Amino acid sequence: xxxxxxxxxxxxxxxxxxxxxxxxxxxxxxxxxxxxxxxxxxxxxxxxxxxxxxxxxxxxxxxxxxxxxxxxxxxxxxxxxxxxxxxxxxxxxxxxxxxxxxxxxxxxxxxxxxxxxxxxxxxxxxxxxxxxxxxxxxxxxxxxxxxxxxxxxxxxxxxxxxxxxxxxxxxxxxxxxxxxxxxxxxxxxxxxxxxxxxxxxxxxxxxxxxxxxxxxxxxxxxxxxxxxxxxxxxxxxxxxxxxxxxxxxxxxxxxxxxxxxxxxxxxxxxxxxxxxxxxxxxxxxxxxxxxxxxxxxxxxxxxxxxxxxxxxxxxxxxxxxxxxxxxxxxxxxxxxxxxxxxxxxxxxxxxxxxxxxxxxxxxxxxxxxxxxxxxxxxxxxxxxxxxxxxxxxxxxxxxxxxxxxxxxxxxxxxxxxxxxxxx
Numbered sequence: 001x002x003x004x005x006x007x008x009x010x011x012x013x014x015x016x017x018x019x020x021x022x023x024x025x026x027x028x029x030x031x032x033x034x035x036x037x038x039x040x041x042x043x044x045x046x047x048x049x050x051x052x053x054x055x056x057x058x059x060x061x062x063x064x065x066x067x068x069x070x071x072x073x074x075x076x077x078x079x080x081x082x083x084x085x086x087x088x089x090x091x092x093x094x095x096x097x098x099x100x101x102x103x104x105x106x107x108x109x110x111x112x113x114x115x116x117x118x119x120x121x122x123x124x125x126x127x128x129x130x131x132x133x134x135x136x137x138x139x140x141x142x143x144x145x146x147x148x149x150x151x152x153x154x155x156x157x158x159x160x161x162x163x164x165x166x167x168x169x170x171x172x173x174x175x176x177x178x179x180x181x182x183x184x185x186x187x188x189x190x191x192x193x194x195x196x197x198x199x200x201x202x203x204x205x206x207x208x209x210x211x212x213x214x215x216x217x218x219x220x221x222x223x224x225x226x227x228x229x230x231x232x233x234x235x236x237x238x239x240x241x242x243x244x245x246x247x248x249x250x251x252x253x254x255x256x257x258x259x260x261x262x263x264x265x266x267x268x269x270x271x272x273x274x275x276x277x278x279x280x281x282x283x284x285x286x287x288x289x290x291x292x293x294x295x296x297x298x299x300x301x302x303x304x305x306x307x308x309x310x311x312x313x314x315x316x317x318x319x320x321x322x323x324x325x326x327x328x329x330x331x332x333x334x335x336x337x338x339x340x341x342x343x344x345x346x347x348x349x350x351x352x353x354x355x356x357x358x359x360x361x362x363x364x365x366x367x368x369x370x371x372x373x374x375x376x377x378x379x380x381x382x383x384x385x386x387x388x389x390x391x392x393x394x395x396x397x398x399x400x401x402x403x404x405x406x407x408x409x410x411x412x413x414x415x416x417x418x419x420x421x422x423x
Contacts (some may be wrong), residue, residue: 181373
């Protein structure tokens with residue numbers, strides 16, 4: 001069994017639409033109130049407010065603010081939990097202190113269990129019944145359907161969506177027995193160890209001129225950052241920009257699915273390198289003379305969507321019964337290592353051809369890096385086979401070796417418990 005997320009488009013009537021917007025504002029106000037409570041309690045009393053402290057006062061809160069009663073206790077608890085997650089990220093990752101949100105940037109609310117909602121569907125279209133709201137028509141189709149667990153109601157680009165998680169048996173992807181190494185880049189989105197390239201579609205770049213043209217109109221309107229209320233024309237232009245960017249995101253998401261399915265269908269053992277996307281796309285340092293170049297590079301990296309593409313390849317090859325491995329980049333150094341002899345030499349980003357000084361091997365820089373990744377994962381597979389053959393006459397993969405190790409550990413624990421019982 002696996003947990004998967006399915007998104008359906010909702011079609012509420014006029015009364016339901018108004019009520020859903022009202023509920024969204026109420027959840028936004030609760031979110032902001034929880035942040036304010038934590039901030040003031042620490043500032044005045046030095047007290048750290050926890051999730052359970054705020055959850056336990058929700059019944060009293062609803063007695064005073066009676067409009068929150070029809071929203072459901074579990075949905076309110078999920079909103080309080082969002083605040084807790086925001087503070088956890090702040091303390092662990094130092095990602096910025098949680099901020100108050102306006103209704104424009106607060107997308108919706110979550111039902112963390114089966115209470116308060118019911119999806120009447122078998123994975124294709126259907127209706128969504130929400131307590132105190134009624135039945136809402138929805139459209140969408142799931143690849144795999146099972147038992148619904150949670151439901152998140154979202155409002156994006158003037159449309160309502162229901163994101164439902166289901167506990168299901170995933171449909172296995174068809175895969176072959178190939179082994180491949182993948183190197184991600186900007187010039188070509190993917191270079192594999194077999195000498196093939198996946199062209200970067202550059203979805204954002206193709207629409208950049210159109211976005212700039214519309215953004216120029218927005219600068220002539222009232223800007224809300226200047227402390228004045230934005231005009232209707234400014235909101236209209238901002239909505240047009242958001243619509244284009246949303247379309248680009250959908251195109252990129254669809255392309256990711258197609259590329260990942262194509263790679264998994266031909267290979268069951270896939271290796272890539274560990275990449276720190278957040279660090280790669282940091283802003284240029286203050287005083288740098290190459291701020292524009294760094295901004296353009298960051299935009300190009302994010303336009304490929306390397307993180308999402310890697311995650312899609314990982315879960316699809318795992319569902320197909322294969323293996324996905326990310327090798328340590330700093331240890332292996334794929335871009336600086338020769339795939340034939342292992343000789344290492346530093347290269348600048350402008351050097352796009354790999355030419356080894358030791359053995360004379362010449363090929364594309366990205367292809368050479370992918371070949372180094374493949375050599376590394378093949379070495380890992382051979383090591384696992386050698387370790388397995390030394391203790392058994394059967395053959396298998398690293399996945400089978402790990403399963404056998406777990407079985408042997410369980411047997412040892414059982415024997416130890418039996419021996420302790422006899423004593």
